[in-house]
Amino acid sequence: MRLSKKERQQKLLEALEIEPFLTDEEMARRYHVSIQTIRLDRMELGIPELRGRIKDMAEKNFDRVRSLYPDEVIGEVTELTLDVGATSFLEICEEHVFTRNGIARGHHLFAQANSLAIAVVDAETALTATASLRFVRPVQLGEKCVAQARVTQQTGRTQVAVNTFVEEELVFQGVFDVYRAKEDE
Amino acid sequence: MRLSKKERQQKLLEALEIEPFLTDEEMARRYHVSIQTIRLDRMELGIPELRGRIKDMAEKNFDRVRSLYPDEVIGEVTELTLDVGATSFLEICEEHVFTRNGIARGHHLFAQANSLAIAVVDAETALTATASLRFVRPVQLGEKCVAQARVTQQTGRTQVAVNTFVEEELVFQGVFDVYRAKEDE
């Protein structure tokens, strides 16, 4: 049974959401219309051709992969004095929150703080041994987190205290015991 | 000045590493050879055509985006009894480690443990209040982490203890204080 134009275009949008790699030919087959009809639909809906869609995805995600796991610090470092202190900035985006309530997932705040604590330690390889965390209040989507790390102890293990603020308000506290690893192990 | 075949092919590989969206035409222009030469080079090196490369990237990253930030638990849940205990599994891949030494970054172990602790709590919205962590030994690329969470206290705040093992060997310990958030806040 054939669908109306509106229904078909709606289905088309939904289908491409899930399977962005459909050719016009395949879509025509699915909805029992000609390939030209599908093309008119794409025109009206402003959907680019298959190759354009593929390329957009590849580019978007190429950038994302580059920026997602920078080897250094999670967030953007704005200040750094080795063995003394450092500051970093992280804006809470879609990918950091529970979709259900828009609250940032704990491990992103932890990641910002922990990676900053490690960056501030002046060593080839620094690793976290222990950490004590306090999530003072939930952080919402869109909030801008400023993490401030201070080295509080240098004898034996290095201790770094990190406080994270959203506009002057403390939202997270962490104390990290960091050690300098030997190169051979 | 023209390069030798070997040099050209080497440069080609490097160029595509950085800019995967180069057409044969563009590459031919860059190295001052004909388009056919570039195609022979791609044959020898086993490099697929532009559209194939773009599609591969798009597909790989499409999957990655889907799996990277699942709204639920980081890692794969293998057991779960609400308010009692749970187990999850996470294999340490490239994206989890410092490229310099192949050691897993702390926040991934934390993410596995923390999200499991939250999942085991039977509530609409559970959030971490405080946590105490011990990174017992560095975890290497390729190691398979099994996190075991047990609810250890239910009066007032819920306490969840998580131990993470690599083949029977304890690598991470965490104690999480989790609270059940009200829906309105």
Added chain:
DNA sequence: CACCTATTAATACCTAGTACTAACTCAGTA
């Protein structure tokens, strides 16, 4: 009936290739 919307058909053209055949260049060598 004319008119309109939706659909289909047909054609020329495009990009970025594959697959194949043929020719040319040049350096080394018998």
Added chain:
DNA sequence: TACTGAGTTAGTACTAGGTATTAATAGGTG
């Protein structure tokens, strides 16, 4: 000197998955 072979270039036919355009057709409505 002529021959050989690797490397390169040229040309042709063909492909997928389209764009852009024009034209024809079907079905319903005032």
